[in-house]
Amino acid sequence: MTPENLIWISLLLPLLAVVLIYLFGAIPNVREACTIMVSIVLFAANCQLAATVFDGGRPTFELGEMLPGFDIAFTVEPLGMLFALVASGLWILTTIYAIGYMRGHHEINQTRFFACFALAIFAALAAAYAKNLFTLFVAYEVMTISTYPLVTHHGDEKAKQGGRVYLGILLSTSIAFFMFAIIWTNEVAGTLDFVKGGILTQPAIDGKISNNELAVLLGLFAFGIGKAALMPFHRWLPAAMVAPTPVSALLHAVAVVKVGVFSILKVTVYIFGTELIQTTSIGSAFSQVGMSDWLCYLAAASILIGSIVAMQKDNLKARLAYSTVSQLAYITLGAALATQSSVIGGGMHIVMHAVGKITLFFCAGAIYVGAHKANISDMRGLGRAMPWTFGAFLLASLSIIGLPPGGGSWSKFFLAMGTYESGHTWLMATLMISSLLNIAYLIPIPIRAFMTPKGEQPMAYQEAPMMCVVPLCITAVGSVVLMFFADGIYHVLLPIVTP
Amino acid sequence: METHLPILLIAVPLVAAPLMVLIGNRTLVMILSIAVAWSVFAIAVGLMGQVLEPGNGVIEYALGDWPSPYGIVYRIDSFNAFVMLFVSALGAIVLTYAPVSIDQQIPRSKHYLFYTSYLLCLTGLLGMCVTGDLFNVFVFLEISSLSSYALISLGKNRRAPLAAFQYLILGTIGATFFLLGIGLLYQITGTLNMADIADRLAIANTPRAQLVAFAFMTVGLCIKMAVFPLHTWLPNAYTYAPSVVTSFIAATATKVSVYAFARLVFTIYTPKFAFETLPLGEVLTVFALVGIFVASGAAIYQYNVKRLLAYSSVAQIGYMLLGISLATELGLSAGIVHMFNHALIKGGLFMVVGCFALRIGSVRIGDLCGAAKTMPWTSFAWVVGGLGLIGVPLTAGFVSKWMLLKATMEQGRWPVAVLMLISSLLAVVYVWKVVEALYFSEPSEKAKHAKEAPALMLVPTYLVIGLTILFGCWSVFSAGLANEAAKALLMTSMGGAP
Numbered sequence: 001m002t003p004e005n006l007i008w009i010s011l012l013l014p015l016l017a018v019v020l021i022y023l024f025g026a027i028p029n030v031r032e033a034c035t036i037m038v039s040i041v042l043f044a045a046n047c048q049l050a051a052t053v054f055d056g057g058r059p060t061f062e063l064g065e066m067l068p069g070f071d072i073a074f075t076v077e078p079l080g081m082l083f084a085l086v087a088s089g090l091w092i093l094t095t096i097y098a099i100g101y102m103r104g105h106h107e108i109n110q111t112r113f114f115a116c117f118a119l120a121i122f123a124a125l126a127a128a129y130a131k132n133l134f135t136l137f138v139a140y141e142v143m144t145i146s147t148y149p150l151v152t153h154h155g156d157e158k159a160k161q162g163g164r165v166y167l168g169i170l171l172s173t174s175i176a177f178f179m180f181a182i183i184w185t186n187e188v189a190g191t192l193d194f195v196k197g198g199i200l201t202q203p204a205i206d207g208k209i210s211n212n213e214l215a216v217l218l219g220l221f222a223f224g225i226g227k228a229a230l231m232p233f234h235r236w237l238p239a240a241m242v243a244p245t246p247v248s249a250l251l252h253a254v255a256v257v258k259v260g261v262f263s264i265l266k267v268t269v270y271i272f273g274t275e276l277i278q279t280t281s282i283g284s285a286f287s288q289v290g291m292s293d294w295l296c297y298l299a300a301a302s303i304l305i306g307s308i309v310a311m312q313k314d315n316l317k318a319r320l321a322y323s324t325v326s327q328l329a330y331i332t333l334g335a336a337l338a339t340q341s342s343v344i345g346g347g348m349h350i351v352m353h354a355v356g357k358i359t360l361f362f363c364a365g366a367i368y369v370g371a372h373k374a375n376i377s378d379m380r381g382l383g384r385a386m387p388w389t390f391g392a393f394l395l396a397s398l399s400i401i402g403l404p405p406g407g408g409s410w411s412k413f414f415l416a417m418g419t420y421e422s423g424h425t426w427l428m429a430t431l432m433i434s435s436l437l438n439i440a441y442l443i444p445i446p447i448r449a450f451m452t453p454k455g456e457q458p459m460a461y462q463e464a465p466m467m468c469v470v471p472l473c474i475t476a477v478g479s480v481v482l483m484f485f486a487d488g489i490y491h492v493l494l495p496i497v498t499p
Numbered sequence: 500m501e502t503h504l505p506i507l508l509i510a511v512p513l514v515a516a517p518l519m520v521l522i523g524n525r526t527l528v529m530i531l532s533i534a535v536a537w538s539v540f541a542i543a544v545g546l547m548g549q550v551l552e553p554g555n556g557v558i559e560y561a562l563g564d565w566p567s568p569y570g571i572v573y574r575i576d577s578f579n580a581f582v583m584l585f586v587s588a589l590g591a592i593v594l595t596y597a598p599v600s601i602d603q604q605i606p607r608s609k610h611y612l613f614y615t616s617y618l619l620c621l622t623g624l625l626g627m628c629v630t631g632d633l634f635n636v637f638v639f640l641e642i643s644s645l646s647s648y649a650l651i652s653l654g655k656n657r658r659a660p661l662a663a664f665q666y667l668i669l670g671t672i673g674a675t676f677f678l679l680g681i682g683l684l685y686q687i688t689g690t691l692n693m694a695d696i697a698d699r700l701a702i703a704n705t706p707r708a709q710l711v712a713f714a715f716m717t718v719g720l721c722i723k724m725a726v727f728p729l730h731t732w733l734p735n736a737y738t739y740a741p742s743v744v745t746s747f748i749a750a751t752a753t754k755v756s757v758y759a760f761a762r763l764v765f766t767i768y769t770p771k772f773a774f775e776t777l778p779l780g781e782v783l784t785v786f787a788l789v790g791i792f793v794a795s796g797a798a799i800y801q802y803n804v805k806r807l808l809a810y811s812s813v814a815q816i817g818y819m820l821l822g823i824s825l826a827t828e829l830g831l832s833a834g835i836v837h838m839f840n841h842a843l844i845k846g847g848l849f850m851v852v853g854c855f856a857l858r859i860g861s862v863r864i865g866d867l868c869g870a871a872k873t874m875p876w877t878s879f880a881w882v883v884g885g886l887g888l889i890g891v892p893l894t895a896g897f898v899s900k901w902m903l904l905k906a907t908m909e910q911g912r913w914p915v916a917v918l919m920l921i922s923s924l925l926a927v928v929y930v931w932k933v934v935e936a937l938y939f940s941e942p943s944e945k946a947k948h949a950k951e952a953p954a955l956m957l958v959p960t961y962l963v964i965g966l967t968i969l970f971g972c973w974s975v976f977s978a979g980l981a982n983e984a985a986k987a988l989l990m991t992s993m994g995g996a997p
Binding site: 138 | 889890891892893909916924931979982
């Protein structure tokens with residue numbers, strides 16, 4: 001099969017899953033079997049596609065004009081390929097996990113749930129493959145809408161409030177800032193295609209856009225892509241935690257938020273170009289600062305504040321949500337620094353954080369299914385009853401913190417290199433402090449769980465169903481295995497930043 | 500036969516309308532009217548095909564073979580062909596949807612009158628588009644207006660006649676202003692043929708009379724378009740009219756007035772006169788933006804879904820005017836494509852509301868609470884249509900918003916672009932208010948016992964809602980036609996031979 005065909009096939013597969021899910025909605029076993037089959041085929045197709053892309057191929061598939069002058073077109077490059085691989089690979093595990101979770105929980109409207117899930121995966125893939133900003137934007141919005149029914153799945157007052165914040169922030173930032181930035185870019189550059197080295201360099205030389213305007217445009221993108229959860233537009237992410245845990249796991253640790261930071265990376269690499277960001281400075285004649293410096297500081301602040309807020313949360317999912325806010329800002333920081341190492345570190349962190357954070361969410365869900373506990377303070381001693389879950393939690397925590405043998409240690413290493421390369425050495429201190437904070441809010445959870453205080457009876461709970469526990473063990477092992485494959489990811493991402 | 504399509508477009512419904520009174524039998528009238536409405540649509544499609552034929556461009560049809568400018572001519576280019584296409588399409592779809600709905604809302608003895616007025620209204624609207632004679636525009640304007648007053652007053656609510664009367668007063672003032680303008684133009688040029696007026700105005704040396712005529716006609720049409728602050732008739736009329744009537748009028752009437760206004764500015768007068776001699780661009784931009792904000796804001800606070808949509812219509816007219824006020828090809832395309840898209844979206848949404856009204860017996864948000872459980876299809880149609888109104892990608896509303904934004908940015912008017920984007924967020928609030936009520940609230944007593952709307956209404960509703968998605972994904976068609984229309988309109992204003 002040619003790579004060109006693989007593109008549309010892998011876009012069509014999740015849509016096929018939607019159809020199948022509705023078709024077999026009445027027979028849950030068949031419905032779920034279809035989802036799993038499709039997700040496996042999808043992953044296989046993505047792997048085959050990856051073989052071409054990582055060899056230097058750039059397969060392209062053009063669907064055609066949607067608006068006069070604006071095409072829906074797809075080109076697969078390494079960053080997008082990596083993201084697509086992560087999303088489609090984790091979809092298989094999440095589906096298995098979701099079966100255990102949703103049935104263990106007797107959730108209603110499971111057909112709608114699985115269908116919207118598949119739709120969100122479709123949007124994630126379309127965004128990953130996008131050839132131009134227009135396609136990316138369309139996919140981005142489809143994702144917002146398709147995940148709304150998932151966030152509000154329970155249909156109660158709390159879900160309504162959460163959904164309101166979710167939709168309110170994501171839609172308004174994307175319409176008010178993102179769309180505006182895209183049209184502005186189109187006006188200045190005359191194209192929206194992702195081109196290596198950026199499309200704004202020439203217009204900047206020609207004087208079509210001033211340095212200050214470039215900084216404003218970067219800001220519109222950074223805030224407009226609300227899914228990256230850069231403070232102060234991060235509130236939707238904790239709000240989205242009202243969703244069932246599989247949604248929080250795949251969508252709000254992997255697909256949705258990663259589409260956000262992925263888009264920011266894409267914009268800095270393929271729209272601005274790292275060189276332009278590095279060399280452009282703004283300010284008066286007396287004091288000049290780099291055009292993206294403010295974004296670096298904001299991302300650094302987001303990293304620290306996110307971690308500090310996470311420490312104060314007793315609800316496990318809320319703590320993980322703020323942890324995600326903080327970790328996403330790492331990737332935004334990588335994009336804002338715009339050096340070779342920082343961009344690679346950012347791209348790598350997409351993968352590492354995805355695998356680590358999905359494990360943590362799986363664990364949170366498994367604890368909820370097995371022991372009906374959502375608050376950390378109630379989990380004391382639970383580790384004896386649920387050793388696999390808490391063991392996985394510990395491994396994944398190491399990866400999020402950035403300690404060996406967790407894969408996250410490499411991505412954080414490259415990001416730290418980036419701060420040095422760009423001359424913002426003191427930002428490295430932020431990264432280190434944040435890692436300490438990560439330890440402070442993640443490690444006590446498994447430790448407390450395993451250490452039963454003397455004189456207390458071990459709790460009489462047991463592990464969640466196999467369908468829940470097996471996927472989370474696989475991802476936990478994955479987060480460690482990735483440590484040894486960081487080299488591969490590095491070489492895959494290198495072509496996007498070398499001239 | 501093919502050469503006579505322009506006159507058939509008018510003659511068929513115009514002759515059919517009084518026939519309905521003579522026939523009087525409810526079922527027969529219903530079947531005949533629906534057949535007539537669909538054949539009118541077929542004629543409009545045929546005309547569109549003829550206009551788009553390469554090398555054709557403009558069709559002129561002289562009534563009774565009196566050569567222009569002495570006789571009345573029907574003159575069709577890609578602009579009015581496009582408007583007629585969607586007006587007749589919605590006219591036909593809404594009428595197909597009508598029978599069940601009016602059975603509940605209009606006494607059976609008056610059904611034949613409803614069909615008669617409906618067909619007359621359709622005739623009037625199409626007539627305003629097709630004709631190339633200015634006085635003829637006025638005649639058709641009055642035909643459509645008078646029949647719409649009658650249609651609105653058919654509403655069951657006791658306030659319907661009052662709303663119709665309110666509209667009648669304002670509508671008549673508007674039409675009279677329009678007529679005064681025509682009179683002045685006739686005095687200056689001695690002709691009523693639009694193209695001829697345009698030619699003679701160019702050499703006429705009567706600046707003050709031209710200005711006065713332009714002012715009268717603009718204000719008159721602004722009333723009919725419901726431009727803020729001349730919109731006061733619209734919310735009551737839309738709210739108290741029968742559901743079917745609201746769907747039809749909301750989808751078509753104001754758009755046809757916008758069409759007439761664009762003709763006035765670009766074909767009869769010149770953009771140079773309107774936008775350079777007069778500050779029409781600035782004035783329209785300001786009124787459009789203020790109108791968008793005020794009306795969207797008002798929509799947020801409505802408890803009646805029909806009134807909510809009515810205020811939203813006032814806001815949406817603002818977007819069309821914004822496009823026209825830019826006076827560029829892109830801006831005009833955006834305005835015109837929004838006429839089309841909004842006709843579909845608002846027509847579809849009012850049809851959804853009609854389904855609720857039928858089954859729940861009320862359109863207050865409080866009574867619609869929890870209706871998603873008992874009326875899932877209807878509720879979902881609201882969500883899809885609402886997304887279109889907000890302008891989410893892959894819906895028709897996105898196309899207009901994108902094009903309008905691009906047109907304003909092309910002109911470097913970024914403050915307008917920013918305000919426009921912010922205003923579109925207000926739509927999120929008022930659309931989602933209803934979505935939340937439908938899906939997340941405890942079912943109201945009325946909604947609990949409601950049944951899903953009948954297929955006879957759901958199918959046409961979904962047809963329109965589906966079209967909003969179709970033209971959101973495949974907007975090259977709609978945007979392409981709008982672009983052709985904009986070109987045609989700008990060509991007439993270049994003084995080029997029509």
